[in-house]
Amino acid sequence: MRMKYVVLAGLAMLAASAMAIAGPNPTGGTVSGKVTYEGTPAKMKPIDMSKEPSCAKMYSTPPLAETVVTGSGNSLENVVVYVSAGAPDDTAPSTAAVFTQKGCRYIPHLLVFQVNQEIKIQNEDQTSHNIHPLPKLNREWNKSQPPGTPPISEKYDKAEIFPVKCNVHPWMHGTFAVLKNSHFAVTGDGGAFSLANLPPGKYTITAWHESYGDQSQEVTISGSETKTVNFVFKAKPY
């Protein structure tokens, strides 16, 4: 008799802790899909880094420009897919988003983070860079970062997607996407994305690419189902 109660109590505790770990709405809906392109994208040219020998020597063959990066199955990489309407704003996570200058390129090419989230910019090269993000809504600043200096810590208080560049090395281009909530993904090879843990509601999903612009689609989540939303961008031959 007592054994049965002990087992029942143990199971109840296990269930409760499982629910506590999973959160108030552990399942929620998911919006997933693929981002692809149609048409012929421009061929990416190799970057000429001869003006910066300390970076040029890091590559056996010159790397390609990253304005349009395509993957298998006509997929489009470096597309940020996010919930642009329908979700409440989220508080920024305490971990910093990291942006690295290495080989005179930005890693990642597109950095996505939240409003008021800290970003840490580090220089792993042997040359100085200057970080020059070019927002229109947020404050525009420009800082020098020589090799061996500590990471630059910054944050942005308005949602915006804007370019980042280094003036010393004109081929260096990146993007900062400052978003209001935590529902976002960046496509890689294959173009797949998945936005999970969406409570029931009507959402606008936006996909943004630095050359091909942005597209939005609406989707309604009613429970814990997975809705498929695909984006097809029109490639430009130049």
Place this chain on the structure above:
Amino acid sequence: MRIRKCSLVFASFVTLLLAPVLAFAQTPSGQKAPAASKAPPVEQMEAHVGNVTGESQAGAKLYYRYCWGCHGARGDGNGENAPYVTPLPRNFVTAVFKCRSTVTGFLPTDEDLADSIRRGFITSNMPSWISLTDQNRADLVAFIKTFSPRWKTEKPGTPITVPPEPAVTLASIQHGKELFTKLECWKCHGPEGRGDGPSASTLTDSNDQPIRPYNFYTGYRFKCGTTNHDLYKIFMTGVDGTPMPSFADVVKPEEAWDLVHYLRTLQIWHKSPELALWESTPEGAAMVKAEKVHQTYTGSGIHP
């Protein structure tokens, strides 16, 4: 019949005479100012420059007389002259300013703006407005601040602390030379500061317009002033909206003065105490002599 015809002729003659008089009475100044119904109401804003308090209502009148031809009716730099001008006139709506005493990315002080108006900007179309009074300039600053919401939503920038300038010594100049190399200033400004570094030809400002780095060879004045104190602030606050970054996080304040002293030795046509001291050494004398012979005309063409 005859009388009526006469009266008619006389009446029309008088009307023709009076018409231009009446027309001129409408616009006494001859200038077409924006009609009262079209001009937006001027937001209330103040500026404090020294002892003078500027007021935006007064500034608006001055702006629409002196400034809007370049800076535009909406203060966005899209004035009538803008298409013919390089660099583009300042866009007051984004509130990004080159010459400040505040940290990069932050708003300038009222004094910074008044100084910019008074000094003008060399190698640009912005003239020096010393013809205006201190009160005029303070009023203009107050009005300019109404173009951007940033002055209402952001705290004003805090001016950086500039320590007192130490004496000019050879050690200071030498250390400045080491900094110039280590910080890679030469990548844009060139090894002799002539604005011909490897990255110089590809520089663009934040409007995507080509821009040249400062050429120390050509003079002694800078975009943001003429003194050592001005020069200190230029690289310790950055020239916002241009490729010139702030070095405040990577140069210690006392070291910054060393760099200032070295930079003056690059202005070989300007008689400064730094240059005199530098030329008194064999190394400095040889360098300056070689540079005087080596003529190039790249970079920004500033006349001393």
